[in-house]
Amino acid sequence: MNAKITTFLNSGLLEKYLLGETTSAETEMVESYISKYPEVQNFYNTLQYNLEIVTKSNAVEAPKNILDNILDELDDTPVVPLNATKKYKSWYKLSIAASIAAFLFAGTSYLFYQQNQKLNEENQVVVDEIFDLRSDIEANNKKLDEVMDQFMELNDPNTYKYIIQGNSLAKDLKTVAYINPKEKTSMIDVVSLPELPEEQCYQIWAELQGKMVSLGILSEADRQLKMIPYTEDALALNITIEPKGGNTRASLDHMVAEIELH
Known part of the structure; x- marks a missing residue:
């Protein structure tokens, strides 16, 4: 080159x-x-x-139905019809008309009061929906920043890629580890994990000189890039089958994958 x-x-x-x-x-x-x-x-x-x-x-589904909910709330606000007051030509009907007008005024005032209360409640719903939407946008922006950090980490020339495949105990197991000794960061991408009985789990370990350090439990539900603890001077990565919840000591007789590190 x-x-x-x-x-x-x-x-x-x-x-x-x-x-x-x-x-x-x-x-x-x-x-x-x-x-x-x-x-x-x-x-x-x-x-x-x-x-x-x-x-x-790191794909994240966008919030559903938020805009529709806001539009529905606005569309549901009723229009209050105004009743026209009839005119009466005869003086003897003035008292009746006045009573009716007073009744209508009181009824209309109460109706407007109810509608105003309902409108205030609906406005609060809209405000809450907008607030939730802004929170979702901020969370998505933060997630995007994390994605870009991971992307730059993958393309760092100091990042080493290790493909970890299972042995005869877990032939379909496959994970990919990304380790950057300069930045002291470690990430793992779970590609596939054979199904285990409910009372068991997969656990990943860093091998030091005569010592195994737990880096966490692997799950099929974690099929995404995720950070794992960086271990200085690690000689290898190992994956074992452990009791549900993990173990404090690696069960070497149940080791299903291992790979040496540079």
């Missing part, structure tokens, strides 16, 4: 291009490099793959 391509790959322009943050001139340059150099094309494909992994593993 020549110095020109190396300089380009280290510039970060490919990452910016993938995230849609390049200028028009930078976009033209990136697309030119991708079309001319196979090394750049391969690196770009790797970035796309890693972004897809991060995005899928």
